[in-house]
Amino acid sequence: MSHASSADQASPGTLESVMTLEQFILDRRERFPQSTGAFSRLLRDVSVAAKIINHNIRRAGILDVVGETGTVNVQDERQKKLDEIADRELERALRRGGECCLIGSEEQPDTIPLSPQGNFQERFAVFFDPLDGSSNTDVNASVGTIFSVYTLPEDVDEKASLDVTLRPGSEQVAAGYVAYGSSTMFVFTTGNGVNGFTLDPGIGEFLLTHPNLQIPEARAMYSINEADIEDFSPELRSFLKWLKTKDPETGHRIRARYIGSFVSDFHRNLLTGGLYMYPATVDHPKGKLRLMYEANPMAFLVEQAGGQASTGHQRILDLHPDNLHQRTPLFIGSSPLVEAAEAYLQGREEDIPDLP
Structure with missing residues (x-):
């Protein structure tokens, strides 16, 4: 019996x-021959790091792994101890x-090249927001890890590596995230749908709990830091006002x-339906989220789940x-x-679609 059929036929709530x-x-390697052994091991490596990061987060209130390191990272942000741990792992x-x-x-x-003198045996580049x-x-x-995977051309060398990996998100071969909350979930796509796995701490394995995820279209939640509303454009403020308007037929409105x-905000919206926004502001006219290891991987994933990702004017990917x-x-x-x-x-405004 195949993995797929056994998963379908066994009773719910059991490990079987x-x-x-x-x-x-x-199982996917058998059905998608382009998924090489090296690529499969790469996803395994990310999942192993996620388990170690999860272990450290779970002990954060006991061990000295909370608070700041006393240094400032390249983003001009004060680095947390768990940032450093996650990055290292x-x-x-x-x-x-x-x-x-x-x-x-x-x-x-x-x-950071991981092969000496550009002698790359494998062709994968991974970009990530560690925590x-x-x-x-x-x-x-709750917090999370985001990752994005590209392949490198055969003729790349160490010096040229960054230039050739700065490519549109549409060229990603895999992307995903790990959500560390009441449970720990590993959610990823390889361009053939989105699947979510929940960590069972008793056996130390990620188990498939959310197959073939699709983001609902119904209005449910919106997520934005409205403390910055005075720095938003007039158009965005008008959009937020429209979002808060009750449906005249049902009396319901989308919740913040x-x-x-x-x-965490994205994961909730993926499961329930909704919209996450980090717009351009007066202080951050180009936005604040990073394209290569935050926006691109989540955009790839949400499109595979039936959603969309945009700058407000252009497709992120x-x-x-x-x-x-x-x-x-x-957005x-x-x-x-x-x-x-x-x-x-x-x-x-005349092109606003009817919301479910």
Whole structure:
């Protein structure tokens, strides 16, 4: 019996009713020959790092791993101890695994070659935000890890590696995130749908719990830091006013939920339907989220789940990056809500779609 059929036929709520992440990857390798052994091991390496990061987060209130390191990272942000731990564990897992030749991290100023003298045996480059929302760790709130995977051309060398990896998000071969909350979930796509795996701490395995995720179109939640509303454009303020208007037929309105961790807000909206916004502001005219390791991987994932991601004027996955830490405005989530945001921001209120 195949993995898929056994998962379908076993009774719910038992370990036999789900498959592990490694079993799932092996199953996909059988059905998608382009998924090489090296690529499968790369995803395994990311999942191993996620387990170690999760272990440290779970002990944050006991060990001395909360608070700041006393240094400022390349983003001019005060680095948290768990930022440093997560960054180190991801680099260590990818370096040890040997399937990755280049990494780029929010916590590092430049990309880091993992093969000496450009002698790359494998062709994968991984970009990541090791611990998104890390300021939440000091107050025991949810955080996450985001990752993006590209392949490198055969003729790339160490010096040219960054230039050739600065490509549109549409060329990603895999992307995903890990949400560390009441449970720990590993959610990813390889361009064939989105699947979510929940960590069972008893056996130390990620188990398939959310197969074939699709983001609902119904209006449910919107997420934005409205403390910055005075810095928003008039068009965006008009859009927010429209969002808060009750449906005249049902009396319902979309609700605001903002955790302050991109992964956590996105994950909730992926499951319930909704819109996450981090727009351009007076202080951040180019937006604040980073394109290569925050916006691009989530945009790839949400499109695979039936949603959309936009700057408000352009599809995120069509952007051509010019540096590792490039920033971008971001509107991401259920398609009707993203389209409505674009209509307002572009002065096309007459094109607002009917919301489910």
